[in-house]
Amino acid sequence: MLKLLRYLKPYRTAVTLVLVLIFLQSLSSLYLPYLMSNIVDVGVVKGDIPYIIKIGGFMLLVTIIGGICAIFAGLFASKASAGFGQILRSKVFTHVENFTLHEFDQIGTSSLIVRTNNDIMQVQQLVNMMLRMMVMAPLTAIGGIIMAVYTDAKLSLIIVVVMPVLGLAIYAVLGRGISLFRVMQEKVDILNRVLRENLTGIRVIRSFGRTPYELHRFDAANLDLTDTSVRVYKIMAALMPMMMLIINLSTLAILWFGGIRINDGAMQVGNLMAFIQYVMQIMFSVMMVSMMAFMIPRGQASAVRIHEVLQMVPEISDPISEKMTGETRGDIEFRDVTFSYPGAQEPALAHLSFHIHAGETTAIIGGTGSGKSTLIHLIPRFYDIDSGSILVDGVDVREMSQAHLRAKIGFVPQKAVLFSETIAQNIRYGNENSTDEEVRKAAEVAQAYEFIATMKNGFDSVIAQGGANVSGGQKQRLAIARALVRKAEVYIFDDSFSALDFKTDANLRAALKKEVAGATVILVAQRVSTVMDADRIIVLDDGKLAGIGTHKELMNSCSVYREIVESQLSEEEIA
Numbered sequence: 001m002l003k004l005l006r007y008l009k010p011y012r013t014a015v016t017l018v019l020v021l022i023f024l025q026s027l028s029s030l031y032l033p034y035l036m037s038n039i040v041d042v043g044v045v046k047g048d049i050p051y052i053i054k055i056g057g058f059m060l061l062v063t064i065i066g067g068i069c070a071i072f073a074g075l076f077a078s079k080a081s082a083g084f085g086q087i088l089r090s091k092v093f094t095h096v097e098n099f100t101l102h103e104f105d106q107i108g109t110s111s112l113i114v115r116t117n118n119d120i121m122q123v124q125q126l127v128n129m130m131l132r133m134m135v136m137a138p139l140t141a142i143g144g145i146i147m148a149v150y151t152d153a154k155l156s157l158i159i160v161v162v163m164p165v166l167g168l169a170i171y172a173v174l175g176r177g178i179s180l181f182r183v184m185q186e187k188v189d190i191l192n193r194v195l196r197e198n199l200t201g202i203r204v205i206r207s208f209g210r211t212p213y214e215l216h217r218f219d220a221a222n223l224d225l226t227d228t229s230v231r232v233y234k235i236m237a238a239l240m241p242m243m244m245l246i247i248n249l250s251t252l253a254i255l256w257f258g259g260i261r262i263n264d265g266a267m268q269v270g271n272l273m274a275f276i277q278y279v280m281q282i283m284f285s286v287m288m289v290s291m292m293a294f295m296i297p298r299g300q301a302s303a304v305r306i307h308e309v310l311q312m313v314p315e316i317s318d319p320i321s322e323k324m325t326g327e328t329r330g331d332i333e334f335r336d337v338t339f340s341y342p343g344a345q346e347p348a349l350a351h352l353s354f355h356i357h358a359g360e361t362t363a364i365i366g367g368t369g370s371g372k373s374t375l376i377h378l379i380p381r382f383y384d385i386d387s388g389s390i391l392v393d394g395v396d397v398r399e400m401s402q403a404h405l406r407a408k409i410g411f412v413p414q415k416a417v418l419f420s421e422t423i424a425q426n427i428r429y430g431n432e433n434s435t436d437e438e439v440r441k442a443a444e445v446a447q448a449y450e451f452i453a454t455m456k457n458g459f460d461s462v463i464a465q466g467g468a469n470v471s472g473g474q475k476q477r478l479a480i481a482r483a484l485v486r487k488a489e490v491y492i493f494d495d496s497f498s499a500l501d502f503k504t505d506a507n508l509r510a511a512l513k514k515e516v517a518g519a520t521v522i523l524v525a526q527r528v529s530t531v532m533d534a535d536r537i538i539v540l541d542d543g544k545l546a547g548i549g550t551h552k553e554l555m556n557s558c559s560v561y562r563e564i565v566e567s568q569l570s571e572e573e574i575a
């Protein structure tokens with residue numbers, strides 16, 4: 001928690017103002033009972049009306065000043081804590097932006113969302129409360145004790161008896177509640193994950209008739225969270241009546257013993273009234289502290305989860321001295337590359353060596369799970385390899401900056417991702433400096449122009465969240481157009497033509513050939529018809545290189561390739 005508090009630094013002035021204003025507010029509330037006892041003991045007893053009016057007016061003034069201090073303290077505390085939350089959210093977001101896919105896999109997307117929203121909100125609320133109570137609680141407690149002793153030292157012995165009882169009661173209750181908070185946040189994570197899967201997978205759930213099962217899954221997670229919350233709040237609920245009971249019993253004891261002292265002439269009525277108020281103030285400040293003790297562990301649990309994200313060092317970082325690439329543009333070489341996913345028993349790719357020359361079109365084919373996507377994810381350095389090296393334009397990808405490396409690449413992922421912006425903005429995402437003409441050209445080459453033209457607002461049509469208002473094939477074509485405006489040296493298409501019909505696929509490849517002439521093209525595909533014309537085809541089998549060559553060469557030399565071809569093409573087509 002303390003580590004996160006440094007993000008309050010820009011709000012130093014607001015924090016100082018809160019502390020000063022709260023100090024003044026606390027002083028005013030300590031002063032009021034003293035004034036009231038004077039009104040009773042001097043004004044009321046002696047029937048001195050001008051004195052009552054004078055001190056009464058002064059009390060009103062002190063109350064107004066205290067009230068104004070409280071209002072402004074609340075305002076500045078909210079400003080500081082909201083600003084703190086905003087800084088923390090953007091820190092987490094910026095940090096997460098640098099994560100490699102490995103860190104995303106490790107924490108999980110849902111948990112990252114909860115940590116950025118819910119956890120930061122918890123810490124923000126705690127900061128707001130702490131700013132206001134940090135000064136008020138101790139000052140009121142200590143000031144209250146001093147004033148109570150000053151008012152009647154003997155009667156103050158009651159405080160000595162009551163305080164440990166109150167302390168012990170609070171400790172007993174909170175001790176049980178605190179450990180449940182971390183569990184509660186973990187359950188919020190789980191509920192969020194189930195909710196996310198349900199909302200994103202709604203079509204699958206409906207088509208397989210799994211709605212009742214999903215409802216059950218959601219209910220289970222929801223009930224689980226509710227159970228823990230109820231347990232926590234039951235404990236919290238016990239706290240208040242218990243404290244009120246102790247406070248009321250104390251007031252009773254004060255009235256009893258105070259009454260005896262008044263009877264003996266050792267105390268005045270006004271002093272007894274003031275004394276009761278001081279004891280109330282002391283006890284309420286203990287309540288404040290206990291509320292803080294209740295909220296701190298909760299905020300602390302969230303702070304730990306936020307800190308965990310912030311202190312995670314991305315597995316991949318830029319080299320201290322970056323090497324620039326030479327003259328060649330789009331040359332890629334794998335030298336004995338082995339790569340395993342974290343925790344996997346077998347490497348996903350083993351001892352791969354091949355050379356893709358600049359300007360060539362290379363296709364990668366292989367069965368599902370053979371490692372095609374993994375291979376192309378290594379070129380933009382989404383993951384670091386276990387051994388061997390990957391050279392782009394003669395330089396190891398680990399020796400150049402990620403920005404320099406990725407600027408060379410136009411990447412079209414297997415699952416096209418669009419943002420909820422206009423079509424033009426989505427295409428321009430690949431190159432923000434591209435002109436309208438370039439955006440239109442890219443759409444034409446990607447065979448997207450026709451369907452965009454039929455849309456009501458053309459290139460200004462807005463894509464719905466998750467690309468819900470375009471088809472799978474249309475999404476793929478927009479993702480391809482986005483890569484094309486990049487004017488990259490290397491284009492990587494990860495099974496990006498799978499949702500296109502044969503005619504569109506063929507037209508797209510023909511247009512692409514002209515458009516990207518001179519650039520290196522790497523395309524992963526399942527269809528033999530898509531890869532047949534490539535300058536070179538890499539065949540993967542269970543993470544290993546099964547063959548490399550042209551279609552003709554592989555038909556003669558590679559049994560894995562032959563099997564794939566025979567399973568897809570008729571004999572005439574093969575011939």
Ligand SMILES: Nc1ncnc2c1ncn2[C@@H]1O[C@H](COP(=O)(O)OP(=O)(O)OP(=O)(O)O)[C@@H](O)[C@H]1O
Binds near residue numbers: 371
């Ligand atoms: N993020 C990941 N964490 C752990 N293992 C993974 C991850 N991604 C892929 N794998 C594993 O690595 C292997 C290769 O997967 P990859 O996605 O590269 O195959 P692919 O040939 O592209 O398959 P497909 O054609 O079905 O897309 C598979 O066994 C897969 O289970």
